[in-house]
Amino acid sequence: MSVTAAAGFRAAGVAAGLKPSGKPDVALVVNDGPQHAAAAVFTSNRCKANPVLWSERTIADGQLSAVVLNSGGANCYNGPEGFQTTHASAELVAELTGGQAFDVAVCSTGLIGQPLDRPLLEAGIRAAHTELSPDGGPAAATAIMTTDTVRKEALVTSADGWVVGGMAKGAGMLAPALATMLVVVTTDAVADAATLDQALRAATRTTFDRLDTDGCMSTNDTVALLASGASGVQPTLDQLTAAVSAVCADLAEQLWHDAEGAHHDIAIEIAGAASEADAVEVARAVARSNLFKAAIFGNDPNWGRVLAAVGTTQAAFEPEKIDITMNGVKVCVAGGTQFGAPSTEVDLSGRDVHVLVELNAGPATATVLTSDLTHDYVHENSAYST
Amino acid sequence: MSVTAAAGFRAAGVAAGLKPSGKPDVALVVNDGPQHAAAAVFTSNRCKANPVLWSERTIADGQLSAVVLNSGGANCYNGPEGFQTTHASAELVAELTGGQAFDVAVCSTGLIGQPLDRPLLEAGIRAAHTELSPDGGPAAATAIMTTDTVRKEALVTSADGWVVGGMAKGAGMLAPALATMLVVVTTDAVADAATLDQALRAATRTTFDRLDTDGCMSTNDTVALLASGASGVQPTLDQLTAAVSAVCADLAEQLWHDAEGAHHDIAIEIAGAASEADAVEVARAVARSNLFKAAIFGNDPNWGRVLAAVGTTQAAFEPEKIDITMNGVKVCVAGGTQFGAPSTEVDLSGRDVHVLVELNAGPATATVLTSDLTHDYVHENSAYST
Structure with a gap:
């Protein structure tokens, strides 16, 4: 009620x-x-x-x-x-x-x-x-x-x-x-x-x-x-x-x-941040990357686009210490300076997507919830008022 | 050569x-x-x-x-x-x-x-x-x-x-x-x-x-x-x-x-800003609004989404002094507190879109170039690596 x-x-x-x-x-x-x-x-x-x-x-x-x-x-x-x-x-x-x-x-x-x-x-x-x-x-x-x-x-x-x-x-x-x-x-x-x-x-x-x-x-x-x-x-x-x-x-x-047009519900979890503010800033940067969001729509675990988004922030981190895990598969180790698991092991066929970015720069964490960028989103928002 | x-x-x-x-x-x-x-x-x-x-x-x-x-x-x-x-x-x-x-x-x-x-x-x-x-x-x-x-x-x-x-x-x-x-x-x-x-x-x-x-x-x-x-x-x-x-x-x-998937080339011109930095900040905020970009794809002169994007910035302005002109038609006068021309008078059928936002807060100007958010953009960036 x-x-x-x-x-x-x-x-x-x-x-x-x-x-x-x-x-x-x-x-x-x-x-x-x-x-x-x-x-x-x-x-x-x-x-x-x-x-x-x-x-x-x-x-x-x-x-x-x-x-x-x-x-x-x-x-x-x-x-x-x-x-x-x-x-x-x-x-x-x-x-x-x-x-x-x-x-x-x-x-x-x-x-x-x-x-x-x-x-x-x-x-x-x-x-x-x-x-x-x-x-x-x-x-x-x-x-x-x-x-x-x-x-x-x-x-x-x-x-x-x-x-x-x-x-x-x-x-x-x-x-x-x-x-x-x-x-x-x-x-x-x-x-x-x-x-x-x-x-x-x-x-x-x-x-x-x-x-x-x-x-x-x-x-x-x-x-x-x-x-x-x-x-x-x-x-x-x-x-x-x-x-x-x-x-x-x-x-x-x-x-x-219930986000407009979404096909995937994406949780961006940042761990190992120097502060909660840093964790939120990094999570939000990833959540706002159209390229990352379009990749997830295409079931493409394109972690390079995650790292590229992280790199636009002012948060404390060293690029070569960042690990990225997508739906449980650690695809990026030490900022790509070491080889992670093959991206082909990541299963994005379901609706739920979990992206864990470990900054290895401190104890703070935060999670931001976002959606993928889909044809339905574009359609709904280009046709909404017409 | x-x-x-x-x-x-x-x-x-x-x-x-x-x-x-x-x-x-x-x-x-x-x-x-x-x-x-x-x-x-x-x-x-x-x-x-x-x-x-x-x-x-x-x-x-x-x-x-x-x-x-x-x-x-x-x-x-x-x-x-x-x-x-x-x-x-x-x-x-x-x-x-x-x-x-x-x-x-x-x-x-x-x-x-x-x-x-x-x-x-x-x-x-x-x-x-x-x-x-x-x-x-x-x-x-x-x-x-x-x-x-x-x-x-x-x-x-x-x-x-x-x-x-x-x-x-x-x-x-x-x-x-x-x-x-x-x-x-x-x-x-x-x-x-x-x-x-x-x-x-x-x-x-x-x-x-x-x-x-x-x-x-x-x-x-x-x-x-x-x-x-x-x-x-x-x-x-x-x-x-x-x-x-x-x-x-x-x-x-x-x-x-030649931007990926673009159907419209959108120039966001900010005039009357207190500083060039303010003008760039406001122009960039509009250029990054997915809702605005999707509306332009749908040939929808949705100036409310422009004003909503302007409102997210820290630039100097008073909301009730902002004018917005789209492809030569002044659709928003004094931040919507006065009635502008009907949106139906705006012709977005061509590729070129010019959005003029007059902050009426100073002498500075800047223009940021952006693209609309289209199905082709989503397709190209969800399928690029696969």
């Missing part, structure tokens, strides 16, 4: 006509309390969509009573009307739920630069409000899908009775910091806004921020965490961080497996 | 059997003097191929008597044998031409991580030596081609009798600093090594370094400039820089037009 698994939350998802397909496109998540503490993180893109500009302000006081989300339009770069539409939708949710507009976060996803139809959106919000239900999580998760092929939900239940649930959407423009990705995580734990903020930032840093399917950073990314306190249980920061991280990791994996 | 247009140079290109196709794959360029001043720039990739490791040392004294080049193998990450093969080929050229091995630069291009057949290479060098000719430029330019569909040559003739000629190869892994790109530029001007180095660095900074077809930096890039002094004319640094820059710009344009 995802976003409504935690006590104190109701949700709904309806078809408002924003999507030409007629599929569900407006979702509403309401926190019935008793508490309304919240935290959120947003895209680090400096060109932000209207709902991000709005939601950044609403979260400033650490309180959210509701999140309204729409697919079928990013509400981004579409003139002054766009921000007014975001504002009006928050006002409408506040009016319907008896709260304040400044406690309503707004999220939008879809095409950039197009007007968002305000009358359709407002009618959808009214319909969603009438359908709010403690069982509405799946409907809400469905209504935020764009090119997603499956809805994404996750749930962690603690031993002492509180839960963390979440929903996510995202299939393209997936890159840190954060992806075109809308995520709402809810909990019935008792926690103040500062604690929620710490837990959420710790969770996203090692989950969504390490998902980089196509190197493209979105204008709309939002991850919100709302706490109702309805369980009456107050976990420690570590307990809360662990649960939120588990839900975020689960959702990030679902986004990864 | 490209690399042999300048007096004092002979060249040859032969088929040595390094390429399975049997096409020409070994080229030799010899400077008969009377002078042998030279300069070179190399990939900034930290994982460098054996010929780059060798040539970086040979250029240290500012002298080159010859350059030997092969396609059919990058001689990169292939064990200690690889460096010895590079060394042996320089020794052989020195023996045949009566010079010193340390005055012979070596360049290789092809697959990374594969052994390079030394006996075949050495036989090719001997054959090339017997065919050295003042008319051998085109044959040499042909022998360095890999996935190039046409050979690349350029020539600038000065009013007072000295010339600058050049040849280049490169179609994929094209990104700064420098691309998988081998370039030899020759001149019969009189110039010392320090002057050549200044002229070459100034030229590459605004030409090859602004070519970024696929964001992938090579391990083998080399651009060498050799001067014979045979014209007896000593140009000023400015005159030499202008001529070398013109040849490099011409060759860079040829590389751009």
Whole structure:
């Protein structure tokens, strides 16, 4: 039940006509309390969509009573009307739920630069409000899908009775910091806004921020965490961080497996780095190499392209000490100065690909999740708006 | 006649059997003097191929008597044998031409991580030596081609009798600093090594370094400039820089037009930047957006993806002041806060695409040349080694 698994939350998802397909496109998540503490993180893109500009302000006081989300339009770069539409939708949710507009976060996803139809959106919000239900999580998760092929939900239940649930959407423009990705995580734990903020930032840093399917950073990314306190249980920061991280990791994996056009799910693991930052930098460089990603699409264990990508970074390493293992076969030993196993021993016929790069420069590790570069990716992204 | 247009140079290109196709794959360029001043720039990739490791040392004294080049193998990450093969080929050229091995630069291009057949290479060098000719430029330019569909040559003739000629190869892994790109530029001007180095660095900074077809930096890039002094004319640094820059710009344009799988040649021009560095950073961010590149492939003037890429940079700008013009149509005004012309007015049916991003933050400009992301690019790079 995802976003409504935690006590104190109701949700709904309806078809408002924003999507030409007629599929569900407006979702509403309401926190019935008793508490309304919240935290959120947003895209680090400096060109932000209207709902991000709005939601950044609403979260400033650490309180959210509701999140309204729409697919079928990013509400981004579409003139002054766009921000007014975001504002009006928050006002409408506040009016319907008896709260304040400044406690309503707004999220939008879809095409950039197009007007968002305000009358359709407002009618959808009214319909969603009438359908709010403690069982509405799946409907809400469905209504935020764009090119997603499956809805994404996750749930962690603690031993002492509180839960963390979440929903996510995202299939393209997936890159840190954060992806075109809308995520709402809810909990019935008792926690103040500062604690929620710490837990959420710790969770996203090692989950969504390490998902980089196509190197493209979105204008709309939002991850919100709302706490109702309805369980009456107050976990420690570590307990809360662990649960939120588990839900975020689960959702990030679902986004990864559903990346646009991907034929292979590629985990780039860097070991032996001098620092975690170095490991992330190197992993990201490999994850963004179009030549490497195209080779994996062709089931070609072209480790030379991995090493070429590693060489573009500023991380601490000596080229002649790098080992590369692909799906368990060590194909590159000591930066190619010694012969490794033949590339023909690497089996890339399955969907899962694991690339281990051992820098042999220190103790730190990091893994970045990416996808191969395929004809389907090119097709989907050259034809998306036409 | 490209690399042999300048007096004092002979060249040859032969088929040595390094390429399975049997096409020409070994080229030799010899400077008969009377002078042998030279300069070179190399990939900034930290994982460098054996010929780059060798040539970086040979250029240290500012002298080159010859350059030997092969396609059919990058001689990169292939064990200690690889460096010895590079060394042996320089020794052989020195023996045949009566010079010193340390005055012979070596360049290789092809697959990374594969052994390079030394006996075949050495036989090719001997054959090339017997065919050295003042008319051998085109044959040499042909022998360095890999996935190039046409050979690349350029020539600038000065009013007072000295010339600058050049040849280049490169179609994929094209990104700064420098691309998988081998370039030899020759001149019969009189110039010392320090002057050549200044002229070459100034030229590459605004030409090859602004070519970024696929964001992938090579391990083998080399651009060498050799001067014979045979014209007896000593140009000023400015005159030499202008001529070398013109040849490099011409060759860079040829590389751009022949980029692997490209259907559109896209020039990203940034105007109104606070600094040239800002302009280059923004242009490169757009040039590396797979979503933008896929949209152009689909003839989709998706300016939202341009703005999303601009937003990932640290350049000075305010999002609501950015204007975007695509092929002459201003589709984004004031960062989308005002309505621009309809995207439907943009004609992307031709090969040439010009994207002008006006940051309105200062006087600086820069243009980066890139390509669209196409099915042919994916096909060529998923099937290249198989």
